[in-house]
Every structure is written in structure tokens, then in C-alpha cells.
Amino acid sequence: MTMVIETQQDLVELTRRIxxxxxxxxxxxxxxxxxxxxxxxxxxxxxxxxxxxHDPGNPSWHERDRFIMSKGHCTPVQYAxxxxxxxxxIQELSTFRKIGTRLQGHSVLGKPPGIDNSAGSLGMGLxxxxxxxxxxxxxxxxxxxxxxxxGDGEQNEGQVWxxxxxxxxxxxxxxxxxxxxxxxxxxDFTKATMNSEPLHEKYEAFGWTVLSDIDGHNLxxxxxxxxxxxxxxxxxxxxxxxxxxxxxxSFMEHNPAFHGAPxxxxxxxxxxxxxxx
Amino acid sequence: MATAEVHxxxxxxxxxxxxxxxxxxxxxxLVVVDADLGKSTSARxxxxxxxxxxxxxxxxxxxxxxxxxGFAAAGHTVFATTFAVFAEHxxxxxxxxxAQPQLNVKLVASHGGVSTGEDGASAQSIEDIGVFSSLxxxxxxxxxxxxxSEAIIEVATKTPGPxxxxxxxxxxxxxxxxxxxxxxxxxxxxRDGGDLTIVACxxxxxxxxxxxxxxxxxxxxxxxxxxxxxxxxxxxALEGAARDTGALVIxxxxxxxxxxxxxxxxxxASVEPVPMExxxxxxxxxxxxxxxxxxxxxxxxDGIVTAAHKVIDRK
Numbered sequence: 001m002t003m004v005i006e007t008q009q010d011l012v013e014l015t016r017r018i019x020x021x022x023x024x025x026x027x028x029x030x031x032x033x034x035x036x037x038x039x040x041x042x043x044x045x046x047x048x049x050x051x052x053x054h055d056p057g058n059p060s061w062h063e064r065d066r067f068i069m070s071k072g073h074c075t076p077v078q079y080a081x082x083x084x085x086x087x088x089x090i091q092e093l094s095t096f097r098k099i100g101t102r103l104q105g106h107s108v109l110g111k112p113p114g115i116d117n118s119a120g121s122l123g124m125g126l127x128x129x130x131x132x133x134x135x136x137x138x139x140x141x142x143x144x145x146x147x148x149x150x151g152d153g154e155q156n157e158g159q160v161w162x163x164x165x166x167x168x169x170x171x172x173x174x175x176x177x178x179x180x181x182x183x184x185x186x187x188d189f190t191k192a193t194m195n196s197e198p199l200h201e202k203y204e205a206f207g208w209t210v211l212s213d214i215d216g217h218n219l220x221x222x223x224x225x226x227x228x229x230x231x232x233x234x235x236x237x238x239x240x241x242x243x244x245x246x247x248x249x250s251f252m253e254h255n256p257a258f259h260g261a262p263x264x265x266x267x268x269x270x271x272x273x274x275x276x277x
Numbered sequence: 278m279a280t281a282e283v284h285x286x287x288x289x290x291x292x293x294x295x296x297x298x299x300x301x302x303x304x305x306x307l308v309v310v311d312a313d314l315g316k317s318t319s320a321r322x323x324x325x326x327x328x329x330x331x332x333x334x335x336x337x338x339x340x341x342x343x344x345x346x347g348f349a350a351a352g353h354t355v356f357a358t359t360f361a362v363f364a365e366h367x368x369x370x371x372x373x374x375x376a377q378p379q380l381n382v383k384l385v386a387s388h389g390g391v392s393t394g395e396d397g398a399s400a401q402s403i404e405d406i407g408v409f410s411s412l413x414x415x416x417x418x419x420x421x422x423x424x425x426s427e428a429i430i431e432v433a434t435k436t437p438g439p440x441x442x443x444x445x446x447x448x449x450x451x452x453x454x455x456x457x458x459x460x461x462x463x464x465x466x467x468r469d470g471g472d473l474t475i476v477a478c479x480x481x482x483x484x485x486x487x488x489x490x491x492x493x494x495x496x497x498x499x500x501x502x503x504x505x506x507x508x509x510x511x512x513x514a515l516e517g518a519a520r521d522t523g524a525l526v527i528x529x530x531x532x533x534x535x536x537x538x539x540x541x542x543x544x545x546a547s548v549e550p551v552p553m554e555x556x557x558x559x560x561x562x563x564x565x566x567x568x569x570x571x572x573x574x575x576x577x578x579d580g581i582v583t584a585a586h587k588v589i590d591r592k
Binding site (some may be wrong): 109121 | 334341342347380558
């Protein structure tokens with residue numbers, strides 16, 4: 001079953017359901033990463049609904065766009081989207097992080113089908129996406145694109161900048177880096193832990209075409225940014241979205257406590273009330 | 278029976294580029310990625326023939342390995358080339374981007390062992406086989422000569438999944454003058470004997486043959502096994518050698534406890550434990566020629582003969 005998003009209301013509803021799945025999964029598993037899943041829910045919902053060329057009925061379709069989840073701890077949002085789009089039954093989300101599941105805590109390539117990379121150690125996804133994109137170019141897959149989601153904390157990793165340098169060197173047009181700039185990493189705010197700014201200027205200096213200060217929770221702005229990115233030529237594109245960690249649940253928003261901790265029973269109840277229809 | 282008599286000299290690394298060119302011409306779907314050492318690894322020759330399939334990643338091994346995994350995920354058989362010590366730079370990338378998803382990346386690293394001599398300890402790779410053998414989905418091989426090097430590159434191309442292949446810098450005698458006998462996962466018996474077995478890999482194979490000749494002059498007959506596949510180890514060949522000869526010397530240009538020595542002892546302990554001695558590296562090196570380094574570390578025919586005497590005394 002492939003979901004059809006026809007109206008703006010359909011899309012808004014999708015993001016609400018995804019957020020509910022995310023909170024439910026992490027609550028059920030008693031572990032997992034809510035904050036960064038919620039900050040990227042709108043980014044990925046628009047991507048999967050309107051921009052990513054994919055076929056849930058044929059996950060290994062060779063000419064598909066590849067979505068690379070570099071911040072591999074944010075699997076809840078990707079699993080929720082894959083389930084909503086029919087890659088596997090929604091009921092399977094309840095197996096997240098449990099023994100025997102296909103839905104491991106961090107991404108495993110091919111498990112379930114639709115997951116196109118392994119992740120968990122940060123900083124590798126952009127390089128992996130670059131290899132994929134250069135292969136697409138070699139194979140003359142002109143319509144295909146590679147979209148890589150990274151966190152802003154992840155920008156601390158040196159390998160990101162090796163990838164940035166080489167993607168520009170190889171003129172990897174069609175490679176789109178999406179930065180979920182929510183301002184919080186594992187222990188604290190990014191500005192306290194390791195300030196990676198100014199990201200826009202850094203990517204630009206490395207030779208990328210950059211768009212920043214995009215509202216990562218405005219579905220229209222996200223939509224326009226992806227449209228723009230798909231059609232850029234000559235260089236890889238970096239989209240830097242300003243987001244809110246924990247977006248959608250008031251007491252999780254901008255709160256470093258909800259990077260990798262599950263909600264309590266009371267917090268879960270409150271969150272689901274806030275995310276109700 | 279093979280001997281170590283005077284044969285033409287060639288480096289195992291020299292086979293890499295020409296073999297990849299041939300394999301691509303034969304219709305394989307190769308991509309070669311390089312970290313600014315293509316002249317030394319010989320991979321750059323591939324660029325001259327197939328520039329569109331050769332990608333330079335500069336001096337950035339971590340990025341190169343994850344990108345190699347991306348190429349593999351898109352359907353290519355990817356050869357990643359650098360020096361053995363620099364490949365270790367990308368251990369986590371090999372672990373998560375290659376080993377766990379079992380992608381079709383062949384890491385072919387040159388300058389393994391202490392054969393980078395004069396460059397000193399930082400350039401001498403004495404840990405690589407242990408490091409990459411610790412990745413459970415990797416196949417790990419090291420050729421004994423340039424003929425076997427070509428055979429291993431070809432088998433790696435045709436066998437899905439991650440490979441580590443260690444090649445070496447110096448020109449060394451060709452052993453397989455009549456053609457390669459390489460079979461993945463199988464030791465090749467170069468010489469038979471009943472008094473002990475010398476199990477060797479890489480450039481120590483030729484030295485083991487010379488040691489066997491010395492031993493023969495004393496009336497001791499050594500079986501010599503070329504264990505060019507280190508993972509998966511040919512346990513049956515080890516077990517047979519232990520049963521038939523009752524004593525083993527394991528010879529390698531690598532840390533003994535973390536390499537063929539340690540892995541062979543681990544394999545035999547539960548099936549056919551016999552006295553074993555180890556000829557290998559046990560410390561970091563220093564500057565000197567390759568042969569000086571080998572003397573310093575006792576990785577010589579004489580060193581192997583001494584170990585043979587010790588192990589026979591323990592039978």
C-alpha cells in the first residue's frame with residue numbers, strides 16, 4: 001500500500017501520526033531518541049511524501065533516490081515513515097529495540113527494507129551518500145538523487161568535512177545534505193559542547209551551494225527548499241534547517257533531557273494528549 | 278616439490294593495478310578508490326585505463342572507506358587501496374559501513390609488515406591482520422608472491438562481501454612459477470614432511486621454504502603450509518598437520534599473538550593441541566632496511582630453524 005498525500009491537511013496529519021509513533025515507540029522500548037526524531041519529523045515527512053523517488057512495493061528499485069540517515073540514532077522517525085508508507089505493517093513498530101526485531105536501535109542497511117544505510121557511529125553518512133551519488137553519476141541515473149540527513153552535533157565529526165571537501169571536488173551535484181540544526185547534542189546545547197557554527201559559511205567555503213535559516217517546521221518552506229535543491233547543478237547542496245529538538249511536545253522542546261531518554265509514564269500520557277487529533 | 282631456489286623477483290603489490298585492469302576488461306563492474314597512494318599500490322594504473330571508474334579521495338581514508346561502501350551499495354565491486362597502516366585509520370568505517378552490512382568492498386592494502394623498513398615504526402604494519410580479522414564478516418588474505426597476489430585479487434572480485442588483502446612493498450622471489458594454486462580458505466602445501474609443520478603466510482612463506490631446506494640438511498623433514506587465507510582459517514589443514522607431524526611453527530611478518538599465530542593456536546586448542554612455536558613480531562620496529570628489520574625481529578630462515586628445534590624438543 002502506498003500512501004497518497006494529496007492535501008496540505010494530509011501532510012499535517014502525517015506529521016502528527018509520525019510524532020505519535022515516535023513517542024509510543026520510545027516509551028514502549030524504554031529507550032531511544034525522541035528529541036532528534038521529533039526535530040526531523042517535518043523534514044522527513046515532506047521528503048518521503050513529496051520528494052523522495054521511492055517505491056514501497058519495490059524497496060530495492062535500483063533507480064530510486066537514496067535517503068541516508070546519517071544520524072542513525074533517529075531511527076524512530078524513519079521507521080514510522082516507512083511503516084506509514086507501507087514498507088511494513090504499522091504494528092511492527094511495537095517491536096522497536098526488542099529482541100528479534102528488524103527495527104534495531106540504530107539503522108541497519110536493509111532491515112527492514114527501505115533502510116539504505118547502516119548508521120550509529122556519527123559522521124559517516126555523508127561519505128556513504130557521496131559514494132552512492134558518484135555511482136549514480138557513473139551509471140547515468142540522471143533522475144536519481146541522494147539525500148543525507150545529519151544532525152548539527154554530528155558536524156563535530158571530522159569525517160563530515162572530509163566528505164564535504166571531496167563532494168565539492170568531485171562536483172557531486174545531486175547530493176543533498178540536510179542539516180537538522182536543533183541546537184542540542186547528547187550532553188548539552190551544541191554551543192556549550194562544541195560549536196560547529198557558522199555552518200553556512202563553512203559549507204560554502206568547501207564549495208557547496210548552501211541554503212540556510214530555513215524553518216524546519218514550516219512544511220511549505222521545507223517543500224520549496226527540496227524543490228530548489230533537486231534542481232541545483234554543478235555542486236552538491238546543503239540545506240540547513242532551523243528546528244526545535246523535541247518539536248510537538250511542549251515539555252520536550254529545546255530540552256537536552258530528551259535527547260536519548262524515554263518519557264516516564266506521566267510524560268508519555270501528557271505527550272500523547274498534546275499530539276492527539 | 279617447491280623450493281626457494283633462485284626465481285624472478287616481484288612485489289605482491291605490483292599485481293594489483295594490472296589485475297584490476299584485466300578484470301574490468303573482462304566485464305566486472307569495478308570501481309577503484311584511492312587515498313593518494315595509487316602510484317605505490319599500483320592502483321593508479323587502473324586510472325590510466327578506466328579514469329571514469331577511479332576516484333581519488335585524497336589523504337582521507339575514513340571518507341574513502343565510507344564512500345566505497347556507498348559505491349558498493351549501488352552495485353559496484355569496489356577496491357579501496359592505501360597502505361596497511363593508513364587503512365587502520367578507517368577501522369570504524371570498515372566496521373559499520375562495510376563489515377556490518379557486508380558490502381562488497383575489497384580493501385587491498387600495500388606495505389604490510391615491516392617491509393617499509395627505513396620509514397620507521399609508524400609505517401610498519403604489524404597489527405593489520407589482527408585488526409581486520411577482528412571484523413567477523415571480513416575475509417582476510419595475504420599472498421606469498423606476486424602470482425598468488427593476482428589470484429587473490431581475482432577471487433576477491435568474484436566472491437561477494439568484504440575482503441582485506443595485505444600486499445607488500447619489496448620485490449621477493451616468485452614461488453608459484455608454474456601458476457597460482459590459490460584456493461580461498463585452503464592452505465596450500467608447498468612441501469611435505471613428518472617431523473614438524475611450518476605454517477606461514479605472506480613473505481614468510483619463502484623464508485619458511487628456505488628454513489625447511491636447512492632442516493632437511495639436518496635430517497628433519499618439515500611440511501610447509503602457505504596459509505594465504507587467514508580468515509576463514511583452514512582449520513582442517515592445521516588439524517591434519519598437528520596430527521601428522523605433532524609440532525607446529527607459525528611464521529608471519531605480524532604480531533604473533535594477534536595474527537596467524539594466535540588464531541591458529543585458538544583453532545587447534547579445541548581439536549588437536551600440539552606443541553607450537555611462533556616466529557613473528559612482538560614489538561614495534563625502528564628505521565632500517567627490510568632485511569635488517571627481519572634480522573632484528575628474527576623473521577629469518579635461521580629464526581624459523583631455531584623455532585623448529587625448540588618445538589621438536591617439546592614433542
